[in-house]
Amino acid sequence: MTLHTFIARLNWRELLIHFVAFWFFIHAFQTLSYLYNTNLVDTLRNSNGQDTIKVLVNNDTTASDVAYFHFWTGVSGSIGLLVAFILSLIISIRRHWFWVNSLIAFVVTYILYRYDVLGWTYLKRVFWYLGQKFDNSTVEFLFNGIILLIIGLLVFLLRRPNQFIEKK
DSSP: OOHHHHHHHOOHHHHHHHHHHHHHHHHHHHHHHGGGGHHHHHHHHHTTTSOHHHHHHHTTOOHHHHHHHHHHHHHHHHHHHHHHHHHHHHHHHHTTOOHHHHHHHHHHHHHHHHTTOSSHHHHHHHHTTTGGGSSOHHHHHHHHHHHHHHHHHHHHHOHHHHHHHTTO
């Protein structure tokens, strides 16, 4: 394959659509990771900015509980990105698209995610709005995570984005 054919097979439309799907998968997995310890989330939410250590000690929260929670919420976005990348590769191979497009979208998304410039800090208020109507943290994070995951899957699988990629 020459450099000219390599560049000709790159598809900015596929890169864009898969980037959007990756974004939703990352944040769906991050949202669902809060289900790991909803008691800790409720404890911190109800502390109202008081002395957090006192509140955690009063609720019998250990340092390992906090460390494991921090670990799983930290690694969940990367797991979501990896799952989305595998799904993107499968879709690209089955549709006879150039698989390097998926790889480029993965690398770009990972770099932006790693440096925290995906805009989640601002957009989570929008995407978590409906789930915050529930009084139960488990239902809230489950609802929000499933909604984000469904949107990510729809971006991958709906006919309209695929027609956009194929220039139809």
